[in-house]
Amino acid sequence: MAANAAAAIARLGGEAVFWGPIGEDAVADAIRARLIADGVDVRGLRRFDGRTSSHSAVIVDESGERLVVGYRGSALQAPADWLPLDRIALAGALLADVRWPDGAWRALCAARDAGIPAILDAEIAAVEILAKLTRAADHVIFSERGLAAYSGGDSEGALRKVLTGGALMAAVTRGAHGVRWLEAAAPGEVMHCPAFAVDTVDTLAAGDVFHGAYALALAEGRGIGNAVRFAAAAAAIKCSRPGGRSGAPTRGEVEAFLASRKDGTGDIALRT
Numbered sequence: 037m038a039a040n041a042a043a044a045i046a047r048l049g050g051e052a053v054f055w056g057p058i059g060e061d062a063v064a065d066a067i068r069a070r071l072i073a074d075g076v077d078v079r080g081l082r083r084f085d086g087r088t089s090s091h092s093a094v095i096v097d098e099s100g101e102r103l104v105v106g107y108r109g110s111a112l113q114a115p116a117d118w119l120p121l122d123r124i125a126l127a128g129a130l131l132a133d134v135r136w137p138d139g140a141w142r143a144l145c146a147a148r149d150a151g152i153p154a155i156l157d158a159e160i161a162a163v164e165i166l167a168k169l170t171r172a173a174d175h176v177i178f179s180e181r182g183l184a185a186y187s188g189g190d191s192e193g194a195l196r197k198v199l200t201g202g203a204l205m206a207a208v209t210r211g212a213h214g215v216r217w218l219e220a221a222a223p224g225e226v227m228h229c230p231a232f233a234v235d236t237v238d239t240l241a242a243g244d245v246f247h248g249a250y251a252l253a254l255a256e257g258r259g260i261g262n263a264v265r266f267a268a269a270a271a272a273i274k275c276s277r278p279g280g281r282s283g284a285p286t287r288g289e290v291e292a293f294l295a296s297r298k299d300g301t302g303d304i305a306l307r308t
């Protein structure tokens with residue numbers, strides 16, 4: 037997820053640096069080559085001998101919805117004590133996903149200490165992992181599956197609990213139903229950004245593009261609502277095209293798209 041987000045950031049014109057473990061296999065070579073081709077800095081992509089790399093098989097149906105069958109591999113259990121955490125202070129934002137919990141936790145804590153936005157892509161994972169990582173992040177953005185794994189039920193209550201744990205915002209992306217979120221600055225309001233209506237071809241990596249664009253927008257100094265709208269536009273464009281991160285848009289494409297949607301589709305609504 038974070039690798040797709042890094043590629044989406046590079047496509048949007050940002051500088052993306054990826055940190056993570058790969059194994060000793062052909063998949064590792066492909067991961068490295070693809071990230072380089074996508075313009076991502078891979079000096080923090082570390083190979084672990086004797087381990088296997090994470091990869092997935094993806095099936096997309098005729099309405100654009102997808103089924104992902106993941107193979108986690110043993111590289112994601114590799115240690116994270118080698119991360120150059122002092123470099124995080126040079127970044128504009130840090131985005132972590134949940135698949136390498138030790139690395140994510142160290143990086144989120146370092147980002148928070150350095151005073152840069154610490155963002156978590158809270159996808160489906162063991163509840164203990166989600167509990168630990170959500171407490172280390174300032175911006176926690178769940179998928180619906182991730183939120184269900186974290187809370188089991190009451191989604192608004194679960195988002196509120198994340199704010200109580202110290203986050204500035206807690207969100208859930210809901211595919212074509214848009215994004216709902218709470219902010220610590222106004223905890224009584226539920227914010228909502230509808231999904232932009234597009235002819236959906238393939239929703240693969242929509243969430244990853246969303247998270248990457250959101251991180252880039254924060255790094256560029258946008259506020260939360262503005263960053264959500266930018267991210268929703270980038271993700272919607274991705275859904276109108278086939279492929280995973282190869283369908284991620286450029287900055288110019290997002291700007292043209294937003295200019296063409298001044299009619300209000302996708303505008304942020306506020307419910308109290």
Ligand SMILES: Nc1ncnc2c1ncn2[C@@H]1O[C@H](COP(=O)(O)OP(=O)(O)O)[C@@H](O)[C@H]1O
Binds near residue numbers: 214215
């Ligand atoms: N069919 C769609 N049409 C327009 N935007 C979409 C569509 N699916 C997803 N998006 C956008 O991408 C965001 C993330 O998608 P979602 O499916 O919730 O994440 P994930 O890919 O992690 O499951 C949504 O909140 C929405 O803004």
Ligand SMILES: [Mg+2]
Binds near residue numbers: 037159179243244
């Ligand atoms: Mg996701």
